[in-house]
Amino acid sequence: MEDKHEVLLLGSWYRSYCTRVELALKLKGIPYRYIEEDLTKKSELLLKYNPVHKKIPVLVHNGKPIVESLVILEYIDENWNHSPKLLPEDPYQRAKVRFWVNYYDEKIKSGSMPIILSRGKERKKAIEDLNKSISVFEEGIKKDFPEKFPFFNGDTLGLLDIVVGANACNYEAFEEVIDSEDTESPSEKNLDFFNWMNALKEHPLMKDTLPPRDKLVAKLKEELLHSPRV
Ligand SMILES: N[C@@H](CCC(=O)N[C@@H](CS)C(=O)NCC(=O)O)C(=O)O
Missing domain, CATH: 1.20.1050.10 (Glutathione S-transferase Yfyf (Class Pi); Chain A, domain 2)
Structure with a gap:
Protein backbone atom coordinates (compact mmCIF):
# COMPACT_ATOMS: atom_id res chain seq x y z
CA MET A 1 0.00 0.00 0.00
CA GLU A 2 1.28 3.45 -0.88
CA ASP A 3 0.93 6.29 1.58
CA LYS A 4 0.62 9.61 -0.27
CA HIS A 5 2.55 11.50 2.42
CA GLU A 6 5.51 9.29 2.74
CA VAL A 7 8.91 9.34 1.09
CA LEU A 8 9.51 6.15 -0.81
CA LEU A 9 12.75 5.04 -2.44
CA LEU A 10 12.90 2.33 -5.08
CA GLY A 11 16.47 1.10 -5.16
CA SER A 12 18.97 -1.72 -5.20
CA TRP A 13 21.31 -2.29 -2.25
CA TYR A 14 24.58 -2.43 -4.18
CA ARG A 15 24.01 0.27 -6.82
CA SER A 16 25.79 3.49 -5.97
CA TYR A 17 23.22 5.60 -7.83
CA CYS A 18 20.84 4.46 -5.07
CA THR A 19 23.36 4.71 -2.22
CA ARG A 20 23.82 8.40 -3.03
CA VAL A 21 20.11 9.04 -2.55
CA GLU A 22 20.02 7.09 0.71
CA LEU A 23 23.00 9.11 1.98
CA ALA A 24 21.25 12.40 1.20
CA LEU A 25 18.00 11.30 2.88
CA LYS A 26 19.84 10.16 6.00
CA LEU A 27 22.01 13.28 6.10
CA LYS A 28 18.90 15.48 6.07
CA GLY A 29 17.15 13.24 8.61
CA ILE A 30 14.25 12.46 6.27
CA PRO A 31 12.38 9.26 7.17
CA TYR A 32 11.75 7.08 4.11
CA ARG A 33 10.48 3.68 3.14
CA TYR A 34 12.83 1.61 1.01
CA ILE A 35 11.73 -0.93 -1.59
CA GLU A 36 14.36 -3.23 -3.07
CA GLU A 37 13.92 -3.65 -6.83
CA ASP A 38 14.82 -6.77 -8.76
CA LEU A 39 16.03 -5.35 -12.09
CA THR A 40 15.59 -8.70 -13.82
CA LYS A 41 11.88 -8.45 -13.02
CA LYS A 42 10.98 -4.77 -12.84
CA SER A 43 8.03 -4.02 -10.57
CA GLU A 44 4.77 -2.36 -11.59
CA LEU A 45 5.71 0.52 -9.30
CA LEU A 46 9.02 1.11 -11.10
CA LEU A 47 7.39 1.01 -14.54
CA LYS A 48 4.62 3.31 -13.36
CA TYR A 49 6.95 5.85 -11.75
CA ASN A 50 9.81 5.82 -14.26
CA PRO A 51 8.14 4.98 -17.57
CA VAL A 52 10.80 6.80 -19.60
CA HIS A 53 14.03 5.16 -18.40
CA LYS A 54 12.60 2.32 -16.25
CA LYS A 55 15.63 2.71 -13.99
CA ILE A 56 16.34 3.08 -10.31
CA PRO A 57 16.67 5.10 -8.16
CA VAL A 58 13.17 6.55 -8.03
CA LEU A 59 12.09 8.80 -5.18
CA VAL A 60 8.36 9.13 -4.61
CA HIS A 61 7.32 12.08 -2.46
CA ASN A 62 3.65 12.69 -1.64
CA GLY A 63 2.79 10.28 -4.44
CA LYS A 64 4.90 12.19 -7.01
CA PRO A 65 7.92 10.51 -8.61
CA ILE A 66 11.33 12.13 -9.09
CA VAL A 67 13.86 10.23 -11.21
CA GLU A 68 17.56 10.48 -12.10
CA SER A 69 19.82 10.42 -9.07
CA LEU A 70 21.32 13.91 -9.49
CA VAL A 71 17.87 15.42 -10.03
CA ILE A 72 16.71 13.59 -6.89
CA LEU A 73 19.64 14.90 -4.85
CA GLU A 74 18.93 18.49 -5.87
CA TYR A 75 15.21 17.98 -5.16
CA ILE A 76 16.04 16.73 -1.67
CA ASP A 77 18.29 19.73 -1.02
CA GLU A 78 15.69 22.22 -2.25
CA ASN A 79 12.61 20.63 -0.72
CA TRP A 80 14.17 19.98 2.69
CA ASN A 81 15.93 23.29 2.66
CA HIS A 82 17.45 22.98 6.14
CA SER A 83 21.09 22.34 7.00
CA PRO A 84 23.17 20.49 6.19
CA LYS A 85 22.97 21.73 2.60
CA LEU A 86 24.27 19.46 -0.14
CA LEU A 87 25.19 22.35 -2.42
CA PRO A 88 27.00 25.56 -1.39
CA GLU A 89 25.06 28.85 -1.21
CA ASP A 90 27.26 30.69 -3.68
N1 LIG B 1 21.42 8.39 -14.86
C1 LIG B 1 20.68 7.52 -13.97
C2 LIG B 1 21.27 6.13 -14.05
C3 LIG B 1 20.50 5.12 -13.23
C4 LIG B 1 20.87 3.70 -13.61
O1 LIG B 1 21.68 3.45 -14.50
N2 LIG B 1 20.23 2.74 -12.91
C5 LIG B 1 20.49 1.34 -13.21
C6 LIG B 1 20.95 0.61 -11.97
S1 LIG B 1 22.48 1.23 -11.43
C7 LIG B 1 19.19 0.70 -13.66
O2 LIG B 1 18.14 0.91 -13.10
N3 LIG B 1 19.27 -0.14 -14.69
C8 LIG B 1 18.14 -0.88 -15.19
C9 LIG B 1 18.14 -0.93 -16.67
O3 LIG B 1 19.02 -0.35 -17.32
O4 LIG B 1 17.25 -1.59 -17.22
C10 LIG B 1 20.71 8.08 -12.55
O5 LIG B 1 21.61 8.89 -12.26
O6 LIG B 1 19.80 7.78 -11.78
Missing part, protein backbone atom coordinates in the same frame (compact mmCIF):
# COMPACT_ATOMS: atom_id res chain seq x y z
CA PRO A 91 26.14 30.15 -7.32
CA TYR A 92 29.70 29.99 -8.66
CA GLN A 93 30.69 27.38 -6.07
CA ARG A 94 27.52 25.46 -6.92
CA ALA A 95 28.44 25.55 -10.60
CA LYS A 96 31.89 24.14 -9.83
CA VAL A 97 30.46 21.33 -7.68
CA ARG A 98 28.00 20.43 -10.46
CA PHE A 99 30.81 20.46 -13.02
CA TRP A 100 32.92 17.96 -11.03
CA VAL A 101 29.92 15.78 -10.16
CA ASN A 102 29.20 15.45 -13.87
CA TYR A 103 32.86 14.80 -14.63
CA TYR A 104 32.88 12.07 -11.99
CA ASP A 105 29.84 10.33 -13.43
CA GLU A 106 30.94 10.60 -17.04
CA LYS A 107 34.62 9.73 -16.73
CA ILE A 108 35.21 7.85 -13.49
CA LYS A 109 32.01 6.03 -12.57
CA SER A 110 31.48 5.05 -16.20
CA GLY A 111 35.22 4.34 -16.57
CA SER A 112 35.04 1.34 -14.25
CA MET A 113 32.64 -0.57 -16.51
CA PRO A 114 35.14 -1.08 -19.40
CA ILE A 115 37.56 -2.52 -16.82
CA ILE A 116 35.06 -5.06 -15.58
CA LEU A 117 34.02 -6.04 -19.09
CA SER A 118 37.51 -6.43 -20.58
CA ARG A 119 40.54 -8.68 -20.22
CA GLY A 120 44.29 -8.59 -20.86
CA LYS A 121 45.67 -5.62 -22.79
CA GLU A 122 42.26 -4.09 -23.14
CA ARG A 123 41.78 -4.13 -19.37
CA LYS A 124 45.25 -2.69 -18.80
CA LYS A 125 44.39 0.22 -21.10
CA ALA A 126 41.02 0.73 -19.39
CA ILE A 127 42.74 0.89 -15.97
CA GLU A 128 45.28 3.41 -17.28
CA ASP A 129 42.47 5.54 -18.71
CA LEU A 130 40.63 5.45 -15.39
CA ASN A 131 43.81 6.40 -13.51
CA LYS A 132 44.25 9.40 -15.83
CA SER A 133 40.65 10.53 -15.29
CA ILE A 134 41.08 10.27 -11.52
CA SER A 135 44.28 12.38 -11.76
CA VAL A 136 42.43 15.07 -13.69
CA PHE A 137 39.61 14.98 -11.14
CA GLU A 138 41.98 15.11 -8.17
CA GLU A 139 43.96 18.05 -9.55
CA GLY A 140 40.77 19.83 -10.57
CA ILE A 141 39.05 19.70 -7.23
CA LYS A 142 42.24 20.61 -5.36
CA LYS A 143 42.50 23.69 -7.55
CA ASP A 144 38.80 24.59 -7.40
CA PHE A 145 38.27 23.92 -3.68
CA PRO A 146 41.72 24.45 -2.13
CA GLU A 147 40.38 25.38 1.29
CA LYS A 148 37.98 22.46 1.53
CA PHE A 149 39.92 19.46 0.31
CA PRO A 150 39.54 16.65 1.28
CA PHE A 151 36.08 17.31 2.81
CA PHE A 152 33.42 19.57 1.41
CA ASN A 153 31.11 21.78 3.50
CA GLY A 154 33.42 21.56 6.51
CA ASP A 155 32.87 18.39 8.49
CA THR A 156 29.52 17.46 6.99
CA LEU A 157 29.01 15.66 3.70
CA GLY A 158 28.38 17.73 0.58
CA LEU A 159 27.13 16.73 -2.85
CA LEU A 160 30.58 15.72 -4.11
CA ASP A 161 31.32 13.60 -1.04
CA ILE A 162 28.01 11.83 -1.50
CA VAL A 163 28.24 11.23 -5.24
CA VAL A 164 31.90 10.24 -5.23
CA GLY A 165 31.89 8.41 -1.90
CA ALA A 166 28.81 6.29 -2.67
CA ASN A 167 30.78 4.81 -5.54
CA ALA A 168 34.51 5.13 -4.89
CA CYS A 169 34.42 4.18 -1.19
CA ASN A 170 33.82 0.66 -2.54
CA TYR A 171 37.16 0.68 -4.36
CA GLU A 172 38.60 -2.25 -2.39
CA ALA A 173 35.76 -4.55 -3.41
CA PHE A 174 36.17 -3.41 -7.00
CA GLU A 175 39.93 -4.02 -6.96
CA GLU A 176 39.42 -7.45 -5.44
CA VAL A 177 37.16 -8.41 -8.31
CA ILE A 178 39.35 -7.13 -11.14
CA ASP A 179 42.74 -8.66 -11.60
CA SER A 180 45.20 -5.82 -12.16
CA GLU A 181 48.45 -7.66 -11.38
CA ASP A 182 50.45 -6.16 -14.23
CA THR A 183 49.01 -2.65 -13.95
CA GLU A 184 49.10 -0.03 -11.25
CA SER A 185 45.70 -0.30 -9.58
CA PRO A 186 43.73 2.94 -9.19
CA SER A 187 44.38 3.13 -5.43
CA GLU A 188 48.18 2.90 -5.91
CA LYS A 189 48.02 6.19 -7.77
CA ASN A 190 46.18 9.40 -6.92
CA LEU A 191 46.82 9.11 -3.23
CA ASP A 192 44.95 12.27 -2.27
CA PHE A 193 41.81 10.96 -3.92
CA PHE A 194 42.01 7.62 -2.12
CA ASN A 195 42.92 9.27 1.20
CA TRP A 196 39.72 11.24 0.79
CA MET A 197 37.80 7.98 0.18
CA ASN A 198 39.44 6.32 3.18
CA ALA A 199 38.46 9.26 5.39
CA LEU A 200 34.93 9.20 3.98
CA LYS A 201 34.57 5.47 4.67
CA GLU A 202 34.94 6.27 8.37
CA HIS A 203 32.07 8.75 8.34
CA PRO A 204 29.18 7.24 10.37
CA LEU A 205 26.66 7.79 7.56
CA MET A 206 28.90 6.02 5.08
CA LYS A 207 29.47 3.13 7.47
CA ASP A 208 25.73 2.86 7.93
CA THR A 209 24.90 2.98 4.21
CA LEU A 210 27.67 1.48 2.06
CA PRO A 211 27.18 -2.17 1.11
CA PRO A 212 29.26 -4.66 3.15
CA ARG A 213 32.49 -5.36 1.27
CA ASP A 214 32.24 -9.19 1.18
CA LYS A 215 28.64 -9.14 0.06
CA LEU A 216 29.52 -6.61 -2.66
CA VAL A 217 32.49 -8.68 -3.88
CA ALA A 218 30.25 -11.75 -4.16
CA LYS A 219 27.62 -9.76 -6.07
CA LEU A 220 30.15 -8.20 -8.47
CA LYS A 221 31.65 -11.62 -9.17
CA GLU A 222 28.19 -13.01 -9.87
CA GLU A 223 27.49 -10.13 -12.29
CA LEU A 224 30.84 -10.69 -13.96
CA LEU A 225 29.96 -14.33 -14.59
CA HIS A 226 26.83 -13.21 -16.41
CA SER A 227 28.49 -10.36 -18.31
CA PRO A 228 28.56 -10.85 -22.10
CA ARG A 229 32.35 -10.41 -22.50
CA VAL A 230 33.53 -13.22 -20.16
Whole structure:
Protein backbone atom coordinates (compact mmCIF):
# COMPACT_ATOMS: atom_id res chain seq x y z
CA MET A 1 0.00 0.00 0.00
CA GLU A 2 1.28 3.45 -0.88
CA ASP A 3 0.93 6.29 1.58
CA LYS A 4 0.62 9.61 -0.27
CA HIS A 5 2.55 11.50 2.42
CA GLU A 6 5.51 9.29 2.74
CA VAL A 7 8.91 9.34 1.09
CA LEU A 8 9.51 6.15 -0.81
CA LEU A 9 12.75 5.04 -2.44
CA LEU A 10 12.90 2.33 -5.08
CA GLY A 11 16.47 1.10 -5.16
CA SER A 12 18.97 -1.72 -5.20
CA TRP A 13 21.31 -2.29 -2.25
CA TYR A 14 24.58 -2.43 -4.18
CA ARG A 15 24.01 0.27 -6.82
CA SER A 16 25.79 3.49 -5.97
CA TYR A 17 23.22 5.60 -7.83
CA CYS A 18 20.84 4.46 -5.07
CA THR A 19 23.36 4.71 -2.22
CA ARG A 20 23.82 8.40 -3.03
CA VAL A 21 20.11 9.04 -2.55
CA GLU A 22 20.02 7.09 0.71
CA LEU A 23 23.00 9.11 1.98
CA ALA A 24 21.25 12.40 1.20
CA LEU A 25 18.00 11.30 2.88
CA LYS A 26 19.84 10.16 6.00
CA LEU A 27 22.01 13.28 6.10
CA LYS A 28 18.90 15.48 6.07
CA GLY A 29 17.15 13.24 8.61
CA ILE A 30 14.25 12.46 6.27
CA PRO A 31 12.38 9.26 7.17
CA TYR A 32 11.75 7.08 4.11
CA ARG A 33 10.48 3.68 3.14
CA TYR A 34 12.83 1.61 1.01
CA ILE A 35 11.73 -0.93 -1.59
CA GLU A 36 14.36 -3.23 -3.07
CA GLU A 37 13.92 -3.65 -6.83
CA ASP A 38 14.82 -6.77 -8.76
CA LEU A 39 16.03 -5.35 -12.09
CA THR A 40 15.59 -8.70 -13.82
CA LYS A 41 11.88 -8.45 -13.02
CA LYS A 42 10.98 -4.77 -12.84
CA SER A 43 8.03 -4.02 -10.57
CA GLU A 44 4.77 -2.36 -11.59
CA LEU A 45 5.71 0.52 -9.30
CA LEU A 46 9.02 1.11 -11.10
CA LEU A 47 7.39 1.01 -14.54
CA LYS A 48 4.62 3.31 -13.36
CA TYR A 49 6.95 5.85 -11.75
CA ASN A 50 9.81 5.82 -14.26
CA PRO A 51 8.14 4.98 -17.57
CA VAL A 52 10.80 6.80 -19.60
CA HIS A 53 14.03 5.16 -18.40
CA LYS A 54 12.60 2.32 -16.25
CA LYS A 55 15.63 2.71 -13.99
CA ILE A 56 16.34 3.08 -10.31
CA PRO A 57 16.67 5.10 -8.16
CA VAL A 58 13.17 6.55 -8.03
CA LEU A 59 12.09 8.80 -5.18
CA VAL A 60 8.36 9.13 -4.61
CA HIS A 61 7.32 12.08 -2.46
CA ASN A 62 3.65 12.69 -1.64
CA GLY A 63 2.79 10.28 -4.44
CA LYS A 64 4.90 12.19 -7.01
CA PRO A 65 7.92 10.51 -8.61
CA ILE A 66 11.33 12.13 -9.09
CA VAL A 67 13.86 10.23 -11.21
CA GLU A 68 17.56 10.48 -12.10
CA SER A 69 19.82 10.42 -9.07
CA LEU A 70 21.32 13.91 -9.49
CA VAL A 71 17.87 15.42 -10.03
CA ILE A 72 16.71 13.59 -6.89
CA LEU A 73 19.64 14.90 -4.85
CA GLU A 74 18.93 18.49 -5.87
CA TYR A 75 15.21 17.98 -5.16
CA ILE A 76 16.04 16.73 -1.67
CA ASP A 77 18.29 19.73 -1.02
CA GLU A 78 15.69 22.22 -2.25
CA ASN A 79 12.61 20.63 -0.72
CA TRP A 80 14.17 19.98 2.69
CA ASN A 81 15.93 23.29 2.66
CA HIS A 82 17.45 22.98 6.14
CA SER A 83 21.09 22.34 7.00
CA PRO A 84 23.17 20.49 6.19
CA LYS A 85 22.97 21.73 2.60
CA LEU A 86 24.27 19.46 -0.14
CA LEU A 87 25.19 22.35 -2.42
CA PRO A 88 27.00 25.56 -1.39
CA GLU A 89 25.06 28.85 -1.21
CA ASP A 90 27.26 30.69 -3.68
CA PRO A 91 26.14 30.15 -7.32
CA TYR A 92 29.70 29.99 -8.66
CA GLN A 93 30.69 27.38 -6.07
CA ARG A 94 27.52 25.46 -6.92
CA ALA A 95 28.44 25.55 -10.60
CA LYS A 96 31.89 24.14 -9.83
CA VAL A 97 30.46 21.33 -7.68
CA ARG A 98 28.00 20.43 -10.46
CA PHE A 99 30.81 20.46 -13.02
CA TRP A 100 32.92 17.96 -11.03
CA VAL A 101 29.92 15.78 -10.16
CA ASN A 102 29.20 15.45 -13.87
CA TYR A 103 32.86 14.80 -14.63
CA TYR A 104 32.88 12.07 -11.99
CA ASP A 105 29.84 10.33 -13.43
CA GLU A 106 30.94 10.60 -17.04
CA LYS A 107 34.62 9.73 -16.73
CA ILE A 108 35.21 7.85 -13.49
CA LYS A 109 32.01 6.03 -12.57
CA SER A 110 31.48 5.05 -16.20
CA GLY A 111 35.22 4.34 -16.57
CA SER A 112 35.04 1.34 -14.25
CA MET A 113 32.64 -0.57 -16.51
CA PRO A 114 35.14 -1.08 -19.40
CA ILE A 115 37.56 -2.52 -16.82
CA ILE A 116 35.06 -5.06 -15.58
CA LEU A 117 34.02 -6.04 -19.09
CA SER A 118 37.51 -6.43 -20.58
CA ARG A 119 40.54 -8.68 -20.22
CA GLY A 120 44.29 -8.59 -20.86
CA LYS A 121 45.67 -5.62 -22.79
CA GLU A 122 42.26 -4.09 -23.14
CA ARG A 123 41.78 -4.13 -19.37
CA LYS A 124 45.25 -2.69 -18.80
CA LYS A 125 44.39 0.22 -21.10
CA ALA A 126 41.02 0.73 -19.39
CA ILE A 127 42.74 0.89 -15.97
CA GLU A 128 45.28 3.41 -17.28
CA ASP A 129 42.47 5.54 -18.71
CA LEU A 130 40.63 5.45 -15.39
CA ASN A 131 43.81 6.40 -13.51
CA LYS A 132 44.25 9.40 -15.83
CA SER A 133 40.65 10.53 -15.29
CA ILE A 134 41.08 10.27 -11.52
CA SER A 135 44.28 12.38 -11.76
CA VAL A 136 42.43 15.07 -13.69
CA PHE A 137 39.61 14.98 -11.14
CA GLU A 138 41.98 15.11 -8.17
CA GLU A 139 43.96 18.05 -9.55
CA GLY A 140 40.77 19.83 -10.57
CA ILE A 141 39.05 19.70 -7.23
CA LYS A 142 42.24 20.61 -5.36
CA LYS A 143 42.50 23.69 -7.55
CA ASP A 144 38.80 24.59 -7.40
CA PHE A 145 38.27 23.92 -3.68
CA PRO A 146 41.72 24.45 -2.13
CA GLU A 147 40.38 25.38 1.29
CA LYS A 148 37.98 22.46 1.53
CA PHE A 149 39.92 19.46 0.31
CA PRO A 150 39.54 16.65 1.28
CA PHE A 151 36.08 17.31 2.81
CA PHE A 152 33.42 19.57 1.41
CA ASN A 153 31.11 21.78 3.50
CA GLY A 154 33.42 21.56 6.51
CA ASP A 155 32.87 18.39 8.49
CA THR A 156 29.52 17.46 6.99
CA LEU A 157 29.01 15.66 3.70
CA GLY A 158 28.38 17.73 0.58
CA LEU A 159 27.13 16.73 -2.85
CA LEU A 160 30.58 15.72 -4.11
CA ASP A 161 31.32 13.60 -1.04
CA ILE A 162 28.01 11.83 -1.50
CA VAL A 163 28.24 11.23 -5.24
CA VAL A 164 31.90 10.24 -5.23
CA GLY A 165 31.89 8.41 -1.90
CA ALA A 166 28.81 6.29 -2.67
CA ASN A 167 30.78 4.81 -5.54
CA ALA A 168 34.51 5.13 -4.89
CA CYS A 169 34.42 4.18 -1.19
CA ASN A 170 33.82 0.66 -2.54
CA TYR A 171 37.16 0.68 -4.36
CA GLU A 172 38.60 -2.25 -2.39
CA ALA A 173 35.76 -4.55 -3.41
CA PHE A 174 36.17 -3.41 -7.00
CA GLU A 175 39.93 -4.02 -6.96
CA GLU A 176 39.42 -7.45 -5.44
CA VAL A 177 37.16 -8.41 -8.31
CA ILE A 178 39.35 -7.13 -11.14
CA ASP A 179 42.74 -8.66 -11.60
CA SER A 180 45.20 -5.82 -12.16
CA GLU A 181 48.45 -7.66 -11.38
CA ASP A 182 50.45 -6.16 -14.23
CA THR A 183 49.01 -2.65 -13.95
CA GLU A 184 49.10 -0.03 -11.25
CA SER A 185 45.70 -0.30 -9.58
CA PRO A 186 43.73 2.94 -9.19
CA SER A 187 44.38 3.13 -5.43
CA GLU A 188 48.18 2.90 -5.91
CA LYS A 189 48.02 6.19 -7.77
CA ASN A 190 46.18 9.40 -6.92
CA LEU A 191 46.82 9.11 -3.23
CA ASP A 192 44.95 12.27 -2.27
CA PHE A 193 41.81 10.96 -3.92
CA PHE A 194 42.01 7.62 -2.12
CA ASN A 195 42.92 9.27 1.20
CA TRP A 196 39.72 11.24 0.79
CA MET A 197 37.80 7.98 0.18
CA ASN A 198 39.44 6.32 3.18
CA ALA A 199 38.46 9.26 5.39
CA LEU A 200 34.93 9.20 3.98
CA LYS A 201 34.57 5.47 4.67
CA GLU A 202 34.94 6.27 8.37
CA HIS A 203 32.07 8.75 8.34
CA PRO A 204 29.18 7.24 10.37
CA LEU A 205 26.66 7.79 7.56
CA MET A 206 28.90 6.02 5.08
CA LYS A 207 29.47 3.13 7.47
CA ASP A 208 25.73 2.86 7.93
CA THR A 209 24.90 2.98 4.21
CA LEU A 210 27.67 1.48 2.06
CA PRO A 211 27.18 -2.17 1.11
CA PRO A 212 29.26 -4.66 3.15
CA ARG A 213 32.49 -5.36 1.27
CA ASP A 214 32.24 -9.19 1.18
CA LYS A 215 28.64 -9.14 0.06
CA LEU A 216 29.52 -6.61 -2.66
CA VAL A 217 32.49 -8.68 -3.88
CA ALA A 218 30.25 -11.75 -4.16
CA LYS A 219 27.62 -9.76 -6.07
CA LEU A 220 30.15 -8.20 -8.47
CA LYS A 221 31.65 -11.62 -9.17
CA GLU A 222 28.19 -13.01 -9.87
CA GLU A 223 27.49 -10.13 -12.29
CA LEU A 224 30.84 -10.69 -13.96
CA LEU A 225 29.96 -14.33 -14.59
CA HIS A 226 26.83 -13.21 -16.41
CA SER A 227 28.49 -10.36 -18.31
CA PRO A 228 28.56 -10.85 -22.10
CA ARG A 229 32.35 -10.41 -22.50
CA VAL A 230 33.53 -13.22 -20.16
N1 LIG B 1 21.42 8.39 -14.86
C1 LIG B 1 20.68 7.52 -13.97
C2 LIG B 1 21.27 6.13 -14.05
C3 LIG B 1 20.50 5.12 -13.23
C4 LIG B 1 20.87 3.70 -13.61
O1 LIG B 1 21.68 3.45 -14.50
N2 LIG B 1 20.23 2.74 -12.91
C5 LIG B 1 20.49 1.34 -13.21
C6 LIG B 1 20.95 0.61 -11.97
S1 LIG B 1 22.48 1.23 -11.43
C7 LIG B 1 19.19 0.70 -13.66
O2 LIG B 1 18.14 0.91 -13.10
N3 LIG B 1 19.27 -0.14 -14.69
C8 LIG B 1 18.14 -0.88 -15.19
C9 LIG B 1 18.14 -0.93 -16.67
O3 LIG B 1 19.02 -0.35 -17.32
O4 LIG B 1 17.25 -1.59 -17.22
C10 LIG B 1 20.71 8.08 -12.55
O5 LIG B 1 21.61 8.89 -12.26
O6 LIG B 1 19.80 7.78 -11.78
